[in-house]
Amino acid sequence: MTHLRKLMLEELQRRNYSEATIRGYLRAVSAFAKHFGKSPDKLGPEELRQYQVYLLREKRLTPRGVEARMSALRFLYVKTLKRYEMREHLPFPKVPRKLPVVMSQEEVAKVIDSARNLLQRTILMALYSTGARRAELAQLKVADVDSQRMVIHIRHGKGGHDRDVPLSEKLLEALRQYWRWMKPKTWLFPGLVKGGRVDRPMHDKVVWWSVQQAVQRADLQKRITPHTFRHSFATHLLEGGADLKTIQVMLGHSKIEDTAIYLHLSRRHLQAVVNPLDQLPVSGQSELKRPPLGVQGRNHREKKG
Numbered sequence: 103m104t105h106l107r108k109l110m111l112e113e114l115q116r117r118n119y120s121e122a123t124i125r126g127y128l129r130a131v132s133a134f135a136k137h138f139g140k141s142p143d144k145l146g147p148e149e150l151r152q153y154q155v156y157l158l159r160e161k162r163l164t165p166r167g168v169e170a171r172m173s174a175l176r177f178l179y180v181k182t183l184k185r186y187e188m189r190e191h192l193p194f195p196k197v198p199r200k201l202p203v204v205m206s207q208e209e210v211a212k213v214i215d216s217a218r219n220l221l222q223r224t225i226l227m228a229l230y231s232t233g234a235r236r237a238e239l240a241q242l243k244v245a246d247v248d249s250q251r252m253v254i255h256i257r258h259g260k261g262g263h264d265r266d267v268p269l270s271e272k273l274l275e276a277l278r279q280y281w282r283w284m285k286p287k288t289w290l291f292p293g294l295v296k297g298g299r300v301d302r303p304m305h306d307k308v309v310w311w312s313v314q315q316a317v318q319r320a321d322l323q324k325r326i327t328p329h330t331f332r333h334s335f336a337t338h339l340l341e342g343g344a345d346l347k348t349i350q351v352m353l354g355h356s357k358i359e360d361t362a363i364y365l366h367l368s369r370r371h372l373q374a375v376v377n378p379l380d381q382l383p384v385s386g387q388s389e390l391k392r393p394p395l396g397v398q399g400r401n402h403r404e405k406k407g
Contacts, residue, residue, distance in 0.1 A: 109182055127173075130170065131174055154193075165196060203333065205331075213326070214226045214316070230331045233353055236306045240305065241258065241303050244287065252268060253269055
């Protein structure tokens with residue numbers, strides 16, 4: 103490990119960044135250094151400009167993907183190297199705001215039923231039932247499942263915050279069946295090394311592949327990731343009558359604006375609004391004459407000429 107990498111790692115750890123973020127930041131900085139064949143502390147504004155153009159034009163990363171790389175480089179230069187003037191040379195590309203993909207409840211059930219084994223099925227059920235991020239799910243401990251209070255404790259979520267989410271009866275039943283088979287000790291989903299179980303949490307990529315394999319077997323034509331379960335969980339809560347504030351707490355959002363996006367996805371809320379066209383006293387279509395096909399196009403060409 104180089105001195106700079108060690109310095110950045112320590113800076114990330116003392117700020118209590120998640121393991122997933124630490125891995126992503128270090129990987130992004132390593133790719134930047136490898137691209138130029140130099141240590142990042144020997145590179146400056148011009149290399150940063152060239153690299154951002156390279157990511158957008160040649161690597162064809164999405165604006166959000168480039169934003170993630172720039173966040174890592176900002177941390178390196180501003181927080182680790184204290185080169186505050188570099189901030190203005192690390193702009194974030196404008197990210198278009200898109201609505202997330204959401205599954206219907208029937209699609210969620212189909213994916214869960216397509217799990218290859220008991221581990222995958224339990225992971226999928228836990229993702230949907232808790233709305234947890236994949237890294238949060240991978241870090242769950244056996245002691246975090248509180249069957250007396252019927253809650254699951256999610257610790258050290260995004261921003262280092264803890265929260266409780268309800269434990270459903272169906273998930274509790276699934277977890278008990280899973281526990282009788284796996285018999286986990288400390289970590290609810292223990293990791294594996296060379297085919298043997300070890301007393302440490304599984305890698306969050308196991309969650310990713312569990313979803314991908316089940317989706318492939320379910321033959322769904324949507325791009326579904328572990329985060330899709332989180333979006334579906336929140337949307338279905340809203341459709342079921344939960345209020346935005348409650349959903350915000352359950353998701354661990356710091357701002358209500360981040361939760362409000364699910365209003366755009368909730369069929370119950372969209373269909374509850376009366377469309378203004380339906381309130382207009384317009385006449386029926388049957389009272390209008392039908393012009394011959396092609397007349398409109400011919401009239402447009404004559405006026406243009």
